Amino acid sequence: MVYDVFSIPFDKAVISRPGARFAPQRIVQYLKKLHLPPDTTLNFIEPPEDFNRLDVRVAHERIYEWIKGTLRDDAFPVFLGGDHSITFPLYRAVKEKFHLERLYIINIDAHYDIRDWSEESITSGTPFRRIMDFGLADPSHIIEIGIRPMSNSPDLEERAGEMHIFTIDEVKEMGIDEILRRVEDTVKGYPAYFTFDMDVMEGGCCPGSSAAHPYGLSMEEALKIVEAVGKINVVAMDIVEVSPPWDMDDMTSKAAAYLAGRFIRKRSSKV
Numbered sequence: 001m002v003y004d005v006f007s008i009p010f011d012k013a014v015i016s017r018p019g020a021r022f023a024p025q026r027i028v029q030y031l032k033k034l035h036l037p038p039d040t041t042l043n044f045i046e047p048p049e050d051f052n053r054l055d056v057r058v059a060h061e062r063i064y065e066w067i068k069g070t071l072r073d074d075a076f077p078v079f080l081g082g083d084h085s086i087t088f089p090l091y092r093a094v095k096e097k098f099h100l101e102r103l104y105i106i107n108i109d110a111h112y113d114i115r116d117w118s119e120e121s122i123t124s125g126t127p128f129r130r131i132m133d134f135g136l137a138d139p140s141h142i143i144e145i146g147i148r149p150m151s152n153s154p155d156l157e158e159r160a161g162e163m164h165i166f167t168i169d170e171v172k173e174m175g176i177d178e179i180l181r182r183v184e185d186t187v188k189g190y191p192a193y194f195t196f197d198m199d200v201m202e203g204g205c206c207p208g209s210s211a212a213h214p215y216g217l218s219m220e221e222a223l224k225i226v227e228a229v230g231k232i233n234v235v236a237m238d239i240v241e242v243s244p245p246w247d248m249d250d251m252t253s254k255a256a257a258y259l260a261g262r263f264i265r266k267r268s269s270k271v
Contacts, residue, residue: 001268002041002075005031006067010051010059011243013085013123016211019243021052023253024080026244030257037268043075056085056122064089071097076267078260081240083124083210084113087195088131094193094236095136104141104192105131106183106229110148110168110200110216112156124210124241128163139163143183145225146171146200146217168200168215176221180228187232194229194237194263196222198256206255208247219255226259230266237263 007024014020028044036042048066051059067090071077079090095103107113107128117126117133131137139162147167149157157165164186166179203212205219217225239256247253 001037001039002043003078003264004043004045004070004072004075005078005080006045006070007047007080008051008063008082008086008090009047010063010081010086011083012052012054012059013056014083014210015123015125017243017246019245020081020083020210020241022244023242023256024082026250026253027080027239027242027257027260030250030254031260034257034261036261036265040264040268045070057119060085060089060122064093068093068097077236078264079236079238080256080260081238081242084109084195084197084240085122085124085127086240087127087238090236090238091131091193092134092136098235100191100235102141102190103137103235104187104190105137105143106187106192106194106232106234107142107144107197108146108195108200108217108222108225109144109197110146110151110211110213111197112144112147112152112160114156114159143186145179145183148213148215151211151213168217171217171221176224176228180225183229184232189233191233191235192229194234196226196237196239196259197241198239198252199241201252201255206252208243208245208250208252210241210243212246222255222259223262226263227266230263234267
């Protein structure tokens with residue numbers, strides 16, 4: 001199996017702690033050290049320009065054009081961010097390149113990321129609102145796991161509407177296995193885009209996310225998720241919101257690399 005691993009060092013839209021632009025280099029460093037199946041090939045692809053010097057809207061358009069022009073049918077794309085705003089141009093590029101009429105989103109995240117936006121105000125808290133506003137996905141095609149209610153305003157909960165939401169409390173109470181069974185029932189074999197925001201992790205485990213916080217996913221729960229999603233019809237994935245300047249001994253970068261590696265291993269064994 002061939003995987004194109006794209007580094008997207010962009011964090012100009014981050015809401016909280018900047019530094020995610022340094023993450024791809026660190027994650028690649030640790031991903032290269034993992035022992036993956038012998039028939040697995042990773043192609044590491046660097047960006048054609050410094051997107052961080054651009055206005056957010058322009059940067060997103062350039063990222064979209066670069067990715068749509070580089071994606072290929074015989075390689076699975078893995079995107080290493082970067083702040084979560086980049087999921088909008090990445091999802092758009094994947095959906096249009098592969099002519100996917102319905103492309104589910106499986107978002108592992110502490111936040112809804114459906115805040116209001118304008119052309120002058122695009123942040124890491126807006127990617128799924130923009131995806132819906134651009135008509136790229138219906139709310140019912142978006143699944144979010146790990147939402148931390150006390151980190152999201154009540155109006156965002158109302159705005160989520162038909163989105164499929166599983167809070168961190170439900171993860172702990174219902175168990176990952178039951179939630180993932182419901183995810184599979186929802187997706188029903190359709191293609192899905194998988195995005196993993198590292199701020200969903202327990203802050204003590206992964207202190208170097210853009211918004212580290214206590215009470216999140218454990219590493220064991222996160223591994224169960226990426227392995228289960230690796231068995232679903234996922235056509236692309238990203239990992240975002242690792243912020244190395246705030247990390248301790250690169251623990252969050254190492255965790256992101258390990259999660260990506262376990263996803264790749266599970267997916268390679270399925271294909």
